[in-house]
Amino acid sequence: MPADTAAREFRRQGRVVVVGASLAGLRAAETLREEGFTGSLTMIGDEPHDPYDRPPLSKQVLLGRTAADDTELPRRRRLDARWRLGVAATGLDLADRRVRLADGEEVEFDRLLIATGARARPWFRESEAALDGVFVLRTADDASRLDRKLAAGPRRVLVVGAGFTGSEIASACRERGLEVTVAERGPAPLVGALGGVVGAVAARLQREHGVDLRCGITVTSLEGDMAGRLRRAHLSDGTALDVDVAVIGLGAMRNTKWLAGSGLAAGPRGIACDAGCRAFDVHGIVTDDVFVAGDVARSPHPLFGYQFLSLEHWGNAVAQAEVAAHNMISSGLERRPHLWVPAFWSAQFGVNIKSVGVPPMGEEIVVTQGALGENRFVAAYGYQGRVIAAVAFDQARWIDFYRRLIESAAPFPPVFAGVDRRPEGARPVPADFPDPSLPTHGPTVTLSGYSPSERRLQFTPARA
Amino acid sequence: MAVPVAGDVEGTRVPVRLVVDLNRCEGYAQCAFLAPDVFTMHGEEALMYSPRAGQAQREQVIRAVAACPVQAITVDGADAEETRTDAR
Ligand SMILES: Cc1cc2nc3c(=O)[nH]c(=O)nc-3n(C[C@H](O)[C@H](O)[C@H](O)COP(=O)(O)OP(=O)(O)OC[C@H]3O[C@@H](n4cnc5c(N)ncnc54)[C@H](O)[C@@H]3O)c2cc1C
Numbered sequence: 066m067p068a069d070t071a072a073r074e075f076r077r078q079g080r081v082v083v084v085g086a087s088l089a090g091l092r093a094a095e096t097l098r099e100e101g102f103t104g105s106l107t108m109i110g111d112e113p114h115d116p117y118d119r120p121p122l123s124k125q126v127l128l129g130r131t132a133a134d135d136t137e138l139p140r141r142r143r144l145d146a147r148w149r150l151g152v153a154a155t156g157l158d159l160a161d162r163r164v165r166l167a168d169g170e171e172v173e174f175d176r177l178l179i180a181t182g183a184r185a186r187p188w189f190r191e192s193e194a195a196l197d198g199v200f201v202l203r204t205a206d207d208a209s210r211l212d213r214k215l216a217a218g219p220r221r222v223l224v225v226g227a228g229f230t231g232s233e234i235a236s237a238c239r240e241r242g243l244e245v246t247v248a249e250r251g252p253a254p255l256v257g258a259l260g261g262v263v264g265a266v267a268a269r270l271q272r273e274h275g276v277d278l279r280c281g282i283t284v285t286s287l288e289g290d291m292a293g294r295l296r297r298a299h300l301s302d303g304t305a306l307d308v309d310v311a312v313i314g315l316g317a318m319r320n321t322k323w324l325a326g327s328g329l330a331a332g333p334r335g336i337a338c339d340a341g342c343r344a345f346d347v348h349g350i351v352t353d354d355v356f357v358a359g360d361v362a363r364s365p366h367p368l369f370g371y372q373f374l375s376l377e378h379w380g381n382a383v384a385q386a387e388v389a390a391h392n393m394i395s396s397g398l399e400r401r402p403h404l405w406v407p408a409f410w411s412a413q414f415g416v417n418i419k420s421v422g423v424p425p426m427g428e429e430i431v432v433t434q435g436a437l438g439e440n441r442f443v444a445a446y447g448y449q450g451r452v453i454a455a456v457a458f459d460q461a462r463w464i465d466f467y468r469r470l471i472e473s474a475a476p477f478p479p480v481f482a483g484v485d486r487r488p489e490g491a492r493p494v495p496a497d498f499p500d501p502s503l504p505t506h507g508p509t510v511t512l513s514g515y516s517p518s519e520r521r522l523q524f525t526p527a528r529a
Numbered sequence: 530m531a532v533p534v535a536g537d538v539e540g541t542r543v544p545v546r547l548v549v550d551l552n553r554c555e556g557y558a559q560c561a562f563l564a565p566d567v568f569t570m571h572g573e574e575a576l577m578y579s580p581r582a583g584q585a586q587r588e589q590v591i592r593a594v595a596a597c598p599v600q601a602i603t604v605d606g607a608d609a610e611e612t613r614t615d616a617r
């Protein structure tokens with residue numbers, strides 16, 4: 066059968082299974098239907114909830130403004146799907162094209178989309194992680210429990226790890242009037258994602274808002290009382306801290322365990338796929354019926370030296386899901402590459418932070434507008450003489466402009482006359498990223514080398 | 530692009546689910562002006578919104594969707610199911 070006839074047939078009566086019923090899974094399903102897929106659609110998700118949105122969990126929900134179960138995602142259209150929620154996929158048989166479920170059911174597919182995302186990295190010592198008062202934040206259930214605990218007015222909250230999630234949690238705690246200590250192994254908050262120059266601004270923001278920020282420090286153990294309630298944390302500088310809540314913000318781990326032995330190039334850092342969202346198998350050969358999207362994917366990006374990027378970004382999940390869905394029901398030349406320029410936002414301590422491009426690739430940084438000291442600025446990151454990323458604090462409307470500079474490989478430092486340029490911004494300085502082999506809280510963009518079937522645990526960005 | 534909102538069918542009016550693409554949002558605050566119960570500015574330009582608006586805010590939300598200069602607000606589509614169609 067010619068390829069386009071097969072594609073037409075598949076569109077009409079194929080069987081699509083989506084594993085992971087969250088942002089990427091939902092948006093992909095909607096796109097399939099929008100683009101005329103009339104076959105059968107099965108949505109499998111291990112959470113017992115309809116697809117919901119995670120960014121509000123560390124913001125509106127922790128501020129007590131929105132209930133955790135009020136964050137369901139809107140539906141762009143009718144799906145006519147079969148939903149299997151509250152049951153995990155436990156295995157994949159590529160040869161027979163079946164997904165095994167935890168309840169024993171086997172679901173057959175013609176094409177599969179894997180959108181199983183990531184989960185919170187738990188505290189490393191299980192007995193301590195189980196103490197009453199120790200939390201992670203990834204799901205609506207996590208958020209609802211943490212919100213209840215914060216509402217009860219703990220004496221002090223300890224946030225372990227000052228990445229975006231940890232910093233947003235600290236911000237919400239301060240806004241609720243709670244005492245909070247942040248322990249960060251790196252030299253500053255957000256340093257893995259934005260580097261030391263911007264990290265210093267984040268550190269100042271935290272302190273200005275009354276956070277007891279301790280950098281260059283790790284939490285070595287959590288101690289409970291007889292009843293199993295958290296009461297104290299021990300730090301690497303030999304001090305101890307009385308706390309009744311600890312939130313572990315040590316980054317996320319990809320949900321790929323269920324694919325062990327499946328033959329796909331799936332490892333702890335995600336599932337490798339091509340720019341068209343097709344998964345690679347362990348030999349580095351691209352599959353044609355298995356697609357990947359969202360936090361669980363890592364895919365090569367032409368703008369960034371074809372490196373495989375793992376992104377933990379809302380916008381990536383949406384954009385990649387749409388491309389994956391389109392390609393699932395298209396053939397050959399109709400297929401599209403996922404060329405989205407990485408971008409994310411964060412709101413913390415009253416500041417709107419936005420980033421575009423891949424800051425951790427940046428060797429140098431230059432403040433192009435505003436001033437670091439005013440918490441209101443845009444800074445551009447340079448890599449081998451071109452603009453590779455930009456970050457804005459309370460300057461959101463400039464981000465699109467910088468995206469275009471990145472897309473056009475504009476020279477760094479940028480040559481345009483700064484509209485609001487200060488002396489401190491005149492010269493690029495080192496962007497000051499920590500040694501990437503020592504991940505702190507996990508940057509939200511991970512450069513993960515070149516080889517599709519590469520499954521090493523080491524964090525090894527190729528920097529030149 | 531104004532998106533029709535679910536809940537019009539025979540008086541079965543349900544709360545409106547919404548999400549804002551905050552990559553796209555430029556903090557112009559039109560939505561906060563038109564639907565202050567649902568959208569508020571937090572600090573100078575960070576938008577906070579309620580992901581589920583009540584029936585009383587429905588009209589306001591629809592106006593905000595239409596007024597957003599960068600089409601960043603998505604609400605339930607007209608034919609969207611309120612929830613998953615089968616039981617767990
Ligand atoms: C607290 C928090 C705040 C955030 N804030 C921001 C922000 O401000 N800006 C930003 O850009 N991004 C933010 N993000 C990131 C953003 O939410 C993610 O990028 C996005 O959720 C990714 O969507 P996804 O569908 O790929 O994965 P996920 O949302 O992780 O969904 C994957 C789903 O698959 C399910 N699943 C996993 N394994 C299985 C299995 N074996 N069988 C069945 N189902 C399975 C999971 O339970 C989950 O429901 C935030 C994330 C969190 C947790």
Ligand code: SF4
Binds near residue numbers: 557558568598
């Ligand atoms: S109107 Fe649109 S751009 Fe303006 S604040 Fe609201 S969502 Fe953002």
